Amino acid sequence: MPILTFLNTLFSRLGAFPTHVIREMGKIAIFSLKGFGFIFSYPLQISKITKQVYFIGAQSIFVIILTGTFTGMVLGLQGYYTLVKFGSEGLLGVAVALTLIRELGPVLAAIMVIGRAGSAMAAEIGIMRISEQIDALHTMDINPIRFLISPKIAAAIISLPLLTAMFDVVGIYGGYITGSVLLGINPGAYFSRIESNVMMKDITGGFIKAVVFAIVVATICCYKGYYVHLREEGFGARGVSMATTSAVVFSCVLVLMVDYVLTSFLL
Amino acid sequence: MAQPLIQFEKVVKSFGSNYVLKEVGISISKGEVTTIIGKSGTGKSVLLKHIIGLLHPDSGRVLFKGMPLLKMKRDERRLFKRKVSYVFQGNALFDSMTVFDNVALPLTEKTSLSKTEIGRKVREKLDQLELFNIDDKYPSQISGGMKKRVSLARALVTDPEIVLFDEPTTGLDPIRKHAVHHMISDYQKQLGFTGIIVSHAIPDIFYISQRIIMLDEGSVIFEGTPDEIQADQNPAIQEFIKGIEVLQDDLTGMGLQVQGEQRFNEEMDRLQRFGIPFSIILLTIDNMDEINRSIGHMAGQTVMKDFATHVQKHLRIIDSCSRCGLNKLMIILSGSNIERAKIVCTRLSIELSGNELVDIEPYPEFCFAVSAGFMEVQKGDTLGDLLAKAGSRKDMGYAFRIC
Numbered sequence: 001m002p003i004l005t006f007l008n009t010l011f012s013r014l015g016a017f018p019t020h021v022i023r024e025m026g027k028i029a030i031f032s033l034k035g036f037g038f039i040f041s042y043p044l045q046i047s048k049i050t051k052q053v054y055f056i057g058a059q060s061i062f063v064i065i066l067t068g069t070f071t072g073m074v075l076g077l078q079g080y081y082t083l084v085k086f087g088s089e090g091l092l093g094v095a096v097a098l099t100l101i102r103e104l105g106p107v108l109a110a111i112m113v114i115g116r117a118g119s120a121m122a123a124e125i126g127i128m129r130i131s132e133q134i135d136a137l138h139t140m141d142i143n144p145i146r147f148l149i150s151p152k153i154a155a156a157i158i159s160l161p162l163l164t165a166m167f168d169v170v171g172i173y174g175g176y177i178t179g180s181v182l183l184g185i186n187p188g189a190y191f192s193r194i195e196s197n198v199m200m201k202d203i204t205g206g207f208i209k210a211v212v213f214a215i216v217v218a219t220i221c222c223y224k225g226y227y228v229h230l231r232e233e234g235f236g237a238r239g240v241s242m243a244t245t246s247a248v249v250f251s252c253v254l255v256l257m258v259d260y261v262l263t264s265f266l267l
Numbered sequence: 268m269a270q271p272l273i274q275f276e277k278v279v280k281s282f283g284s285n286y287v288l289k290e291v292g293i294s295i296s297k298g299e300v301t302t303i304i305g306k307s308g309t310g311k312s313v314l315l316k317h318i319i320g321l322l323h324p325d326s327g328r329v330l331f332k333g334m335p336l337l338k339m340k341r342d343e344r345r346l347f348k349r350k351v352s353y354v355f356q357g358n359a360l361f362d363s364m365t366v367f368d369n370v371a372l373p374l375t376e377k378t379s380l381s382k383t384e385i386g387r388k389v390r391e392k393l394d395q396l397e398l399f400n401i402d403d404k405y406p407s408q409i410s411g412g413m414k415k416r417v418s419l420a421r422a423l424v425t426d427p428e429i430v431l432f433d434e435p436t437t438g439l440d441p442i443r444k445h446a447v448h449h450m451i452s453d454y455q456k457q458l459g460f461t462g463i464i465v466s467h468a469i470p471d472i473f474y475i476s477q478r479i480i481m482l483d484e485g486s487v488i489f490e491g492t493p494d495e496i497q498a499d500q501n502p503a504i505q506e507f508i509k510g511i512e513v514l515q516d517d518l519t520g521m522g523l524q525v526q527g528e529q530r531f532n533e534e535m536d537r538l539q540r541f542g543i544p545f546s547i548i549l550l551t552i553d554n555m556d557e558i559n560r561s562i563g564h565m566a567g568q569t570v571m572k573d574f575a576t577h578v579q580k581h582l583r584i585i586d587s588c589s590r591c592g593l594n595k596l597m598i599i600l601s602g603s604n605i606e607r608a609k610i611v612c613t614r615l616s617i618e619l620s621g622n623e624l625v626d627i628e629p630y631p632e633f634c635f636a637v638s639a640g641f642m643e644v645q646k647g648d649t650l651g652d653l654l655a656k657a658g659s660r661k662d663m664g665y666a667f668r669i670c
Contacts (some may be wrong), residue, residue, distance in 0.1 A: 011662050055346070131357065131359060131362070132357055133360075133362070134358075136355060136359035138319075138320070138321055139351070139352070139353040140376070141348035141349060141377060147376070170458075260393040
């Protein structure tokens, strides 16, 4: 009998973690589907979505320009010194552009949005949960997912591809500053190589990634805030702070993981 | 017996190993104010949250007009929810919305009313609750009492049939506390909603409730009228009521009804043993509702406070004066027969009329319409009967106005 008890405990402990992970994944999937589905429910929440586009998109422009410029510049610098060894510095433009359009643009724009808007979403919804504001919505028969989450997901889907595009363009000009202005590559060669080598498929792939990242970021950040009261550790303000941290970390990791999966399909 | 509006049948609710509700069975009738009392952590708020559907029972059923809430179809549940409003203990106002938007939210989201109509309704509720010039303020910019009233306005703006109040007066000062009780009582009379209140404000809450339910460690230990609970001999109930009661009414500074009853019993004992007579006078402010409507509930309570202070000034030290209702004061005149009671009553009316009665001048031609019922107590009379007689003005007393 002690052996049976031991085995029972062993397997239940071993199984607890995967079960928890699968349950969480299921909950996130349902939450995401509901949030996405309610975007199209009537009446459309145009005004709320517009406000969120301003918050997630417009207010992130400065940080995107800043990070985009320096990412492009550093890519230009690193790329130049690598390519010059092979005498192919003329390919710098296309190297910078493809790296940005295919990978760094969507990923870094998503990470910037997580840092600037995702953490704010998790904290805002978490505070609404612990101060019973979400319960108040329930009592008024207002669906909190439709009212709070859907506009954020919709706004992220609209904003992130635009921010990615901005990041790409600014990054390409950043590469131009280092490559052509500072290191002397012919500007015509820099841009003409981009024009001839960047395919529509690359751009579409970048945008697909941006849309998927938008759903991932908005869903995870809102989910962590929405269920802050079900956390096993950390309640109240501490719970919200832990949920915000976990939202940022989890969504960053997930963006990189999803990026790998998408890349393997898109290539 | 009429079908209860809301019914709990053997409802059990636990959080982990902590059983909060243990086979709770209660009935709530339509159009009544039912108050749930009990120590903290006995499941009062949990019980309330089962009605609105924020929590669901582990076992047992919650029924609305005989229909289990969990078996309702989506449309039925939606319809039910529209009939119910909830006033949260911590107000649960949306802190990123203005006061106006907070109150308007249930209308903007769940009705197809025009903006103008919504604006009119919201304005009307805010005015009724004396919330002026704060439309554009955020909840963090207004006081605790205002927040409470904003949350009350939000709950009442949809004209609900059932309103659930989770400790509506916690953290309010005496005047505001009494004003909120008056508001609940007034709106309940005006709108006819069924009120379910979780409260610790004993005995004030007894004045406005028709039924009291007491929970203890997750079980119902009392269900009945306010008079019945005060007369109940269960030590747990008495210990709770006496333990929570304050020594004097915090608004008027007078004794409480229970102390008035004690004094009445002492005087009755003296009357029966030694034949020493005593009389009672019941002062009722008849136009309290009008005063509240004209100058607002807050100012109405200030008026009540001032009136009580003036009455007390004109009594002898051996007389006792206690509050025994939202707008009633009871005076016990020790060693006085009916003649003396009549003299005291007349003198009170003259002296009170001659004074500047209230510190504030609420509105032109302001008057207290006070009816004073007086009676000499006979052996074997009960306080309840006398108060009823005084209240109905049968065979006793007369009315006077103090302006």
